[in-house]
Amino acid sequence: MDKKTIILKTDDNSIQKAGEILRNGGLVAFPTETVYGLGGNALMADSVKKIYEAKGRPSDNPLIVHIADKSDIAPLVKDISKNAKKLIEAFMPGAFTIILKRSELIPDSVTAGMETVAVRFPENETAQRVIKASGVPVAAPSANLSGKPSPTRAIHVIDDLSGRVDAIIDGEDCTIGVESTIVDASKDVPVLLRPGGISYEEICDVVPETRLDEHILNSLALDEKPLCPGMKYKHYSPEADVTVVEGDMRAVRRKIRELLEENSDKICGVLTMSDNTYDCAVLLSGGTDNREYAKKLFSNLREFDRLGVEIVFAEFESRDGYGLAVKNRLYKAAGHKVIKTGP
Numbered sequence: 001m002d003k004k005t006i007i008l009k010t011d012d013n014s015i016q017k018a019g020e021i022l023r024n025g026g027l028v029a030f031p032t033e034t035v036y037g038l039g040g041n042a043l044m045a046d047s048v049k050k051i052y053e054a055k056g057r058p059s060d061n062p063l064i065v066h067i068a069d070k071s072d073i074a075p076l077v078k079d080i081s082k083n084a085k086k087l088i089e090a091f092m093p094g095a096f097t098i099i100l101k102r103s104e105l106i107p108d109s110v111t112a113g114m115e116t117v118a119v120r121f122p123e124n125e126t127a128q129r130v131i132k133a134s135g136v137p138v139a140a141p142s143a144n145l146s147g148k149p150s151p152t153r154a155i156h157v158i159d160d161l162s163g164r165v166d167a168i169i170d171g172e173d174c175t176i177g178v179e180s181t182i183v184d185a186s187k188d189v190p191v192l193l194r195p196g197g198i199s200y201e202e203i204c205d206v207v208p209e210t211r212l213d214e215h216i217l218n219s220l221a222l223d224e225k226p227l228c229p230g231m232k233y234k235h236y237s238p239e240a241d242v243t244v245v246e247g248d249m250r251a252v253r254r255k256i257r258e259l260l261e262e263n264s265d266k267i268c269g270v271l272t273m274s275d276n277t278y279d280c281a282v283l284l285s286g287g288t289d290n291r292e293y294a295k296k297l298f299s300n301l302r303e304f305d306r307l308g309v310e311i312v313f314a315e316f317e318s319r320d321g322y323g324l325a326v327k328n329r330l331y332k333a334a335g336h337k338v339i340k341t342g343p
């Protein structure tokens with residue numbers, strides 16, 4: 001693919017231009033509060049097909065449709081249950097995606113043939129302006145090449161998608177840094193399919209009977225049919241080989257020091273969430289709480305690659321409800337290579 005990709009800023013003229021490209025079926029990457037999204041016109045099957053091609057995304061992994069007003073949901077879906085209404089009221093706009101039965105408006109390619117559609121109303125102002133300017137619902141997966149860590153800064157998108165899309169908005173860094181929380185509210189009891197920017201506890205405060213999908217922390221065999229098709233793919237993985245070392249921080253530090261000695265012939269990096277120091281080639285700080293760790297996670301993983309690190313040891317301790325989203329991304333980046341340390 002060798003398209004001319006224009007880089008747009010966030011002034012009104014640029015946003016109008018982005019809206020026009022989307023309306024006419026072109027592809028535009030734009031910032032949201034979670035990660036950068038790669039948008040296409042959700043009502044045009046051709047535009048949606050281009051998204052899959054640009055990302056190299058398997059066509060059985062459905063897309064999230066982005067809107068800029070709650071009233072845009074009704075035409076896209078068949079029915080909004082009482083629980084769905086409560087969730088929409090509480091978490092939209094925000095880092096939250098709801099799954100509902102789809103209406104005829106949505107092309108098969110958006111949902112990979114499923115009878116449900118995922119809908120999100122982002123809180124980020126640039127995202128809202130772009131969607132409004134397009135005048136259409138915008139199908140948008142994360143704006144990375146399939147298999148790479150999701151982009152949380154414009155430069156990540158430029159690295160991955162230059163020459164493959166029509167425009168990239170050079171906007172702000174993402175404030176949350178992990179993808180939205182996905183809740184399937186198409187049945188009586190809502191099910192959390194993907195942990196993300198809104199914690200399971202926050203969801204349960206609004207609809208207490210919400211269940212947690214059991215696949216969330218397990219690795220999935222490729223031939224399984226998970227509720228959330230995207231969960232089966234190896235996501236978020238850097239080139240470097242990642243191992244998560246989890247537990248009490250003193251034990252974590254001891255273990256990582258041991259591992260660094262065992263791998264002294266390799267270029268090692270450590271991702272910390274403490275003030276631990278290590279004798280390694282690259283030490284990156286993830287910040288000390290799970291929110292900070294999440295915000296910097298994908299950009300830290302990309303940074304290890306940029307610096308040529310071969311092996312990464314990532315400290316992890318689940319310190320609050322938000323830890324589930326971080327853990328899910330970290331485990332995937334590590335291909336579920338996790339060492340649990342005792343106290």
Ligand code: AMP
Pocket residue numbers: 061062063064099111114116117118140141142179182193227228229230231
């Ligand atoms: P991404 O936008 O790259 O974060 O990926 C979107 C995620 O939403 C994927 O993991 C999809 O599997 C999931 N998704 C989208 N639509 C549906 C749906 N109708 N049912 C279940 N999961 C969905």
Ligand code: MG
Pocket residue numbers: 141142150
């Ligand atoms: Mg993605």
